[in-house]
Amino acid sequence: MPEGPEIRRAADRIEQQIGGRVIDAAWFAFPELAEQASSFIGVRVVRVDTWGKAMLIRFADQRVLYSHNQLYGVWKLHSEDKPPNTKRTLRVRLTAEGRCASLYSASDISLWHADNLTEHPFLARLGPDLLSQKVAPADVQQRLNLQQFHKRSLGALLLDQGLVAGLGNYLRSEILFFSQLPPNARPVDLTPEQQKTLAACIIDVTRQAYQTAGVTNQEAWIAQAKAAGESRRQWRFAVFDRAGLECHRCGAVIERKMVGSRRLYLCPRCQAA
Secondary structure, three states: OOOHHHHHHHHHHHHHHHOOOEOOEEEEOOHHHHOOHHHHOOOEEEEEEEEOOEEEEEEOOOEEEEEEOOOOOEEEEEEOOOOOOOOOOEEEEEEEOOEEEEEEOOOEEEEEEHHHHHHOOOHHHOOOEOOOOOOOHHHHHHHHOOOOOOOOOHHHHOOOOOOOEOOOHHHHHHHHHHHOOOOOOOHHHOOHHHHHHHHHHHHHHHHHHHHOOOOOOOHHHHHHHHHOOOOHHHHOOOOOOOOOOEOOOOOOEOEEEEEOOEEEEEOOOOOOO
């Protein structure tokens, strides 16, 4: 499943396609939305943003189209006269000035008023979004110390969307590596300085992944990995998907473990308990 940075980049592309433009036609597969399709004609798309892994298309009349791709959903952008050649099932199509944004295969789609968006059953459980909302390291550090989070292992906690929204499996491994923390560490076990480092890494690694289309590694280490013949799948990360290869920082062999039923990669020396 795509993580926050990938969803945010998809939102950027949709905003470039129809953002600031007036809707000429709208089509929805689900009956409860289809009956409102004509009411979108003449309404401007003011912004497309995200909250975690959810997409939010905001309109000038304060309505917000919520969608979650889950495993199979995908947005395709195209001109009105050239729809995609795909066997996927169309769920939503928004047309503005000859430009179309079409959502295929997703099943979690609903319409909300901006004032009531926080009442959405999924969004109501999310922490702040690191890419669409203003979040500082001090904010993340404060959340790490909340009662519901501070005694949980980081290997599980970093996948909890209630802490911060948008983190996923590759970000978890990369954040723990750059923080030099093992997955069984808990916020309550950390020094204030370690908490500060962790909070900064949560933000910095996520934002770097967004800015670089999923590359979380450091430039010097990328050059080193390329020279060693590593594929992009491996050199884009510092530890994720690099089991059996040497740690860029210390030379130890990267290990793969199952934590929370999902694979996690770490350096046994840099991230010693």
